[in-house]
Amino acid sequence: MRRAMMEELLIRLLMAIATVVVLGFLLVILVDIARRGVSALSLSMLIELPRNAGREGGLLNAIVGSLYISSLATLFSASIGVPAGLYIAEFEGKSRIARAASFAAEVLSGIPSIVFGVYGFIIFVIMLNMGVSLLAGALTLACLELPIIIKVTEETVKLVPSHIKEAALSLGATRWEVLSKVTIRQAVPGIATAVLLAFARGAGEAAPLMFTSGYSNFTPSSLLSPAANLPLAVYYLIMMPFPEAHMRAYAAAFILTIMVLSMNWCSRMLFKRWSRYVVK
Amino acid sequence: MLSSKSLKNLQHSRPSVQGKIVVENLNVYFGKHHVLKNLSIAIPDRQVTAIIGPSGCGKTTFLRSLNRMIELVDGAKVTGKVFLDGFNIYSPKVDSSDIRRRVGMVFQKPNPLPMSIYDNVAFGPRIHGIRNKKVLDKLVEESLKAAGLWDEVKNRLKDPAVSLSGGQQQRLCIARALAVNPEVLLMDEPTASLDPISSAKIESLIRELKRKYTIIVVTHNLQQAMRIADYVVFLFMGELIEHGAADEIFTSPRNTKTIEYLRGAFS
Numbered sequence: 001m002r003r004a005m006m007e008e009l010l011i012r013l014l015m016a017i018a019t020v021v022v023l024g025f026l027l028v029i030l031v032d033i034a035r036r037g038v039s040a041l042s043l044s045m046l047i048e049l050p051r052n053a054g055r056e057g058g059l060l061n062a063i064v065g066s067l068y069i070s071s072l073a074t075l076f077s078a079s080i081g082v083p084a085g086l087y088i089a090e091f092e093g094k095s096r097i098a099r100a101a102s103f104a105a106e107v108l109s110g111i112p113s114i115v116f117g118v119y120g121f122i123i124f125v126i127m128l129n130m131g132v133s134l135l136a137g138a139l140t141l142a143c144l145e146l147p148i149i150i151k152v153t154e155e156t157v158k159l160v161p162s163h164i165k166e167a168a169l170s171l172g173a174t175r176w177e178v179l180s181k182v183t184i185r186q187a188v189p190g191i192a193t194a195v196l197l198a199f200a201r202g203a204g205e206a207a208p209l210m211f212t213s214g215y216s217n218f219t220p221s222s223l224l225s226p227a228a229n230l231p232l233a234v235y236y237l238i239m240m241p242f243p244e245a246h247m248r249a250y251a252a253a254f255i256l257t258i259m260v261l262s263m264n265w266c267s268r269m270l271f272k273r274w275s276r277y278v279v280k
Numbered sequence: 281m282l283s284s285k286s287l288k289n290l291q292h293s294r295p296s297v298q299g300k301i302v303v304e305n306l307n308v309y310f311g312k313h314h315v316l317k318n319l320s321i322a323i324p325d326r327q328v329t330a331i332i333g334p335s336g337c338g339k340t341t342f343l344r345s346l347n348r349m350i351e352l353v354d355g356a357k358v359t360g361k362v363f364l365d366g367f368n369i370y371s372p373k374v375d376s377s378d379i380r381r382r383v384g385m386v387f388q389k390p391n392p393l394p395m396s397i398y399d400n401v402a403f404g405p406r407i408h409g410i411r412n413k414k415v416l417d418k419l420v421e422e423s424l425k426a427a428g429l430w431d432e433v434k435n436r437l438k439d440p441a442v443s444l445s446g447g448q449q450q451r452l453c454i455a456r457a458l459a460v461n462p463e464v465l466l467m468d469e470p471t472a473s474l475d476p477i478s479s480a481k482i483e484s485l486i487r488e489l490k491r492k493y494t495i496i497v498v499t500h501n502l503q504q505a506m507r508i509a510d511y512v513v514f515l516f517m518g519e520l521i522e523h524g525a526a527d528e529i530f531t532s533p534r535n536t537k538t539i540e541y542l543r544g545a546f547s
Contacts, residue, residue, distance in 0.1 A: 093354075163391040167453070170349060171404040171460055172381035181407070186394040277440040279394045 033257060037250030045251055050217050054237055055245055059252050064219045065227035066256070068134055070203040073141035078195045081146050085153025085194070090179060102154065109147035114207040116144045121211040134220045134227040137213020144208055145198035152197060156190025157183060164279055189274040196267035200260045206231035230256040300325035300464060300494040301346060306360035308341055308350060315341050317518045318360075323511070328486060328495045330509035330526070332502065334546055338518040339498040343466050346496065347383035348376045364464070381408060383464040384457035389473050390449035392441035393456075397433050400441045400452055404460035419459050427455035428485055447478025454485065458493075465489065467497045471504065483508055502542065506530055514538050 048058030084101060091098040120140025130136040160183050168182045169175075184191075206229070214226035215236065230252055237249035299322030308316040316338045323329050331339045344350040345358055348369060361368045369379045381404070393400050401420045410416060420437070424430040429451040433444070441452055450470060457465060467486070471479035486495060486508050499505050505512060505526070512529040514522045514537075522535045533539050540546065 161391075163387065163389060164393060166349070166352070166387065167391040167393055167456075168403065168407075169352060170347065170380055170385040170387075171407065171456065172377040172379075173403075173407050174377055177407050181403070182393055277394045277396065277442070279392060279442050 030257065033250055033254045037247065037252075037254040040244070040247035040251040041254060045248075046255070049219070054217075054233075054240070054248065055242060059230070059233055059248075059255065061217055061219050062228040062230045062233035062252060063255065065134070065213070065216070066203055066229040066231075066259070068220060069138050069141060069209065069213055069227060069229055070199055072134070072138035073145055073202045074195060074199040076139060076142035077145040077149050077198055080142075081149030081198075082153050082191055082195070084146075085150045085191075086157055086179065086184075088150065089154045089157035090183075101150070105147040105150040105154075108143075109151060112207075113144055113205055116140055117208040117211050119143075120208055125212055131224060132212065132214035132226050133224045134213055135223040137209045137227060137229075140208045140212040141202045141205060144205065145202050148198045148201060149194045152194030153187070153191050156187045156194070159190070160186045161279065186278055189271045189278060192270050192274060193267055196263055196270075200263050203260055203263070204231060204256065206235055230259070299323050300365065301496075302363040302366075303346075304361040304363070306342075306345060306362060307358070308338070308345055309357040310353065311355045315518050316345070319520045321513060321520060321523055323494065323496060325494050326490055326492070327510035328490050328497060328508050329511040329513060330505040331496065331498045331513045331515060332500075332505050332541075333515035333521075334541065335500075337515045339515055340468055341518075342515065343385075343468055343496060343498050346464070346466055347380050347385055349380070349385065351376065381460045382462055383466060384460065384462035386450070386453050386457055386465065386467040386470050388469040390446055390453050392444070392449050392452055395441065396438050397441050397444070397452060398437040401456050401459045404456060408460060423455040423459040424452075426458050426489070427451045428481065428488075429455055445478075447474050447481060450474060450478065450482060451485065454482075454489075458489075462493065464494045464496065467495065469498050469500055472500065479504075514541065516541070 045058045046063065047060055049060050051057035084105075087095075088098045088102045088105075092102060117140065120136060120143065124130050124136035124139050125132055128136075130139075164182060164186060165178050168178045173181070209229055209232060213229065215228045215232055216226040217228070220227040233252045234249050234256065237245045237252060240246070301323040303319055303321045303323075306316055306319040307314070319342065331342060333339055341350060344353075346362060346369075350356050350358060358370060360370075362370060364379070364382065367374070369383075393403055395403070398420055401423050402416050405416060405419050410419070421430060421434075424433060429448060432448060433439075433452075436443075441449065444452060450473075454465075454470075470486075471482050474482065483504065486497065489495060490510075497505075497508065509526040512523065512526045513520065514529065514533075514535075516537050522529060522533060522538045529538065530542065533542060
């Protein structure tokens with residue numbers, strides 16, 4: 001009995017330490033970015049375009065660019081990734097294509113993002129003649145987000161209990177009706193999480209966009225014009241030899257972090273809302 | 281529509297005995313495992329038939345072969361015939377979805393769909409083409425009343441089905457099965473996961489429902505079988521050992537295996 005209590009205490013202590021470490025890191029990063037960036041942070045940062053090589057003015061180009069690129073990329077990857085994940089989860093046992101796709105998604109998720117950047121440049125920018133553009137960047141980012149959406153969708157759909165499907169089948173539902181009316185409803189919170197997770201991941205990437213969407217001091221005027229983004233703004237600003245640019249880099253990092261965090265928060269709220277009907 | 285030729289075939293293969301469901305030489309295999317061995321039996325119309333027998337004797341498999349749910353099991357093979365009102369449900373012309381509408385099923389664990397109470401009951405009618413809101417409203421109300429759940433949920437039809445208690449969920453599942461207007465209701469140990477009070481409600485519901493439906497209940501609980509059954513089927517190791525009116529089976533069983541089982545020699 002005493003031993004069991006000691007073990008219980010020890011495990012609890014270890015878990016508490018792990019939690020504190022994780023929270024601590026998050027806090028340190030947030031506080032540090034905020035502290036360094038706050039003096040440069042102002043309303044003009046959010047609503048003005050950069051002037052004087054980025055040393056003055058705002059980051060509107062990067063904010064708008066990031067939103068456009070990440071949203072488009074997530075739209076592309078979700079419209080392929082969600083059906084693919086559903087297909088793999090439903091047919092993995094029977095279809096060789098499904099197994100191959102699942103394997104491909106796994107391999108794809110292990111590829112470094114800079115490699116996506118290089119191949120995005122070769123395929124979209126050069127071969128498909130899109131030039132360095134918003135579209136090429138979004139498509140490259142979509143390729144990077146695709147495995148996340150596929151894998152998370154697949155895992156959620158696989159978790160749908162078989163007794164729910166049986167209930168629908170026993171009422172005379174066809175397999176398609178079960179998938180489209182029951183399985184999806186049970187999996188929707190998980191799929192939404194997959195999509196938002198992919199968005200957050202994409203929003204934080206610099207490497208795939210460096211050669212594909214390029215950088216611009218203006219907001220993009222069309223799908224085929226180059227577009228800036230926040231991670232690259234941070235990178236370029238921090239490389240500048242001026243202290244005021246460094247402060248602006250931290251401000252950009254702060255905006256990016258807030259963007260991703262609020263996205264995370266939204267996904268949690270949505271998850272809660274949509275989970276109401278889910279069978280546990 | 282059935283062609284005249286296939287209709288002739290169906291007529292030709294009509295069962296020789298009377299019953300709502302007539303099973304002839306039914307065999308079920310899971311891979312090499314022979315689970316049901318040459319069962320032949322007639323299930324009486326609008327009565328409660330209890331299927332009893334020890335664990336692993338094939339009760340659930342038998343039940344699931346009566347609405348072709350057995351076909352969903354990988355590697356399951358069925359031979360023989362199951363007639364519903366004289367037509368073989370395993371004939372290639374028959375649509376399994378249509379059979380499952382006519383032969384409803386209630387499972388061991390309540391299995392509500394991930395949607396509201398209303399949508400759970402309306403699910404079946406909707407997939408069978410009923411779109412009219414008024415018709416659906418009426419069907420949902422009637423089905424919930426028939427399952428004895430209406431008064432408890434009429435003010436919260438939009439609530440998630442999972443917010444109901446276990447016993448309520450099971451009655452919801454019964455309402456859901458009734459909403460597609462079936463003729464037969466298959467119940468696989470419907471009270472196994474419920475508390476005694478909820479179980480009692482389900483049992484009295486079963487007695488109520490037999491006026492309109494043919495009910496087949498798998499049960500592990502002999503007392504329950506005695507309380508609700510009109511007709512009893514005893515299975516052992518995949519074979520049909522004895523069947524007949526409940527009074528006869530429970531008071532004067534003929535087979536030694538049945539006698540031993542009823543005495544509690546094995547379970």
